[in-house]
Amino acid sequence: MSIKILGIETSCDETAAGVVEDGRKLLSNVISSQTALHSPHGGVVPEVASRQHIKDLVPVLNQATFDAGVGLHEIDALAVTYGPGLAGSLLTGVNAAKGIAYSLGIPLIGVNHLEGHIYASWLAKSDLEEDPGFPLACLVASGGHTDLLLMEGHGNYKLVGRTRDDAAGEAFDKAARILGLGFPGGPEIQRVSEGSNGEERLPRAWMKDTLDFSFSGIKTALLHMAQDRGIYPTPNDGIDQQTIVRELAAAFQESIVDVVSAKLVTMSDKYKVKGLVLGGGVTANARLRQEIVARSPLPVIIPPPILCTDNGAMIAACGYFQYRGGKETPMDIDVDPGLPLG
Numbered sequence: 001m002s003i004k005i006l007g008i009e010t011s012c013d014e015t016a017a018g019v020v021e022d023g024r025k026l027l028s029n030v031i032s033s034q035t036a037l038h039s040p041h042g043g044v045v046p047e048v049a050s051r052q053h054i055k056d057l058v059p060v061l062n063q064a065t066f067d068a069g070v071g072l073h074e075i076d077a078l079a080v081t082y083g084p085g086l087a088g089s090l091l092t093g094v095n096a097a098k099g100i101a102y103s104l105g106i107p108l109i110g111v112n113h114l115e116g117h118i119y120a121s122w123l124a125k126s127d128l129e130e131d132p133g134f135p136l137a138c139l140v141a142s143g144g145h146t147d148l149l150l151m152e153g154h155g156n157y158k159l160v161g162r163t164r165d166d167a168a169g170e171a172f173d174k175a176a177r178i179l180g181l182g183f184p185g186g187p188e189i190q191r192v193s194e195g196s197n198g199e200e201r202l203p204r205a206w207m208k209d210t211l212d213f214s215f216s217g218i219k220t221a222l223l224h225m226a227q228d229r230g231i232y233p234t235p236n237d238g239i240d241q242q243t244i245v246r247e248l249a250a251a252f253q254e255s256i257v258d259v260v261s262a263k264l265v266t267m268s269d270k271y272k273v274k275g276l277v278l279g280g281g282v283t284a285n286a287r288l289r290q291e292i293v294a295r296s297p298l299p300v301i302i303p304p305p306i307l308c309t310d311n312g313a314m315i316a317a318c319g320y321f322q323y324r325g326g327k328e329t330p331m332d333i334d335v336d337p338g339l340p341l342g
């Protein structure tokens, strides 16, 4: 008999729910983004985010079950993100999930958001445990994390590299602000970089002999270059602002892509993995995806961009493997804004 899991994700500024069958088959994936609400502030405003989740969650849940063609009574377990993320935002999802699980008498499964990003790959390619098989080298690059994780089995992780300052997504967001682009910055930088002729180059933060990252220095280098080229803090008269922004955005993107792909490939070599798994908003980046595939001799599993950014289906997929392993979360679980993985 197939197992259907409803996944709820409210860790940041996306209210999302999805239904997944047997951890691999996507039945629905509904995402209500709060981007328009937060972009005038240049970043996510936590209280605004939680209050919007409260408004959107029930309609999103209704749509997710409707799209999946299932009634709530056909759901076998409720999976929900309980960390890491914004405390107030996490609380909205966890409380809703408790209420539904309690009233239906089905198990509640608390999911680590970062682990959810990894399991988005099970929706992209169904049987990673067989093909390519464990161990896997996982890159989770998002607004809050840039982690390299060795995955040796379901639920078995070792953190082997991480950022020591800004996360890659955070760096993209800050860089976009310097360049006068919108929020979130990653998609904006990717968009304006198209057609660049590679005129500009920013340094790489290699941080020798470690798989750790550092991105705050590149951001400062970008700031100095933007001042030097006359576009920051306000554009000088008579400059070709559009071209300068395009070239600086592309230089910034290349600097991050180069370091992240090099370290992921080094890690996969060092730990003799069988394949690479990408997850998190930054892995929606077209140049990063292209570069990792080009540099790695191993299979690279990359979810479609819509499953790289925050969504409920990845939480449901991850929840399935915990459910299958007999794991159930107690009903008195609290949120954990700083929850680590590995």
Ligand code: KG4
Pocket: 012, 141, 142, 143, 144, 145, 168, 169, 170, 172, 173, 184, 185, 186, 187, 190, 280, 281, 282, 283, 284, 285, 286, 308, 309, 310
């Ligand atoms: O995983 P995610 O949706 O939320 C968090 O868990 O943080 O990641 C959001 C981050 C943002 O910083 C955003 O700028 C970045 O992912 N991002 C991208 C792209 N799409 C989203 N960064 C680079 N290129 C993209 N295409």
Ligand code: ZN
Pocket: 113, 117, 142, 143, 280, 281, 309, 310
């Ligand atoms: Zn995320």
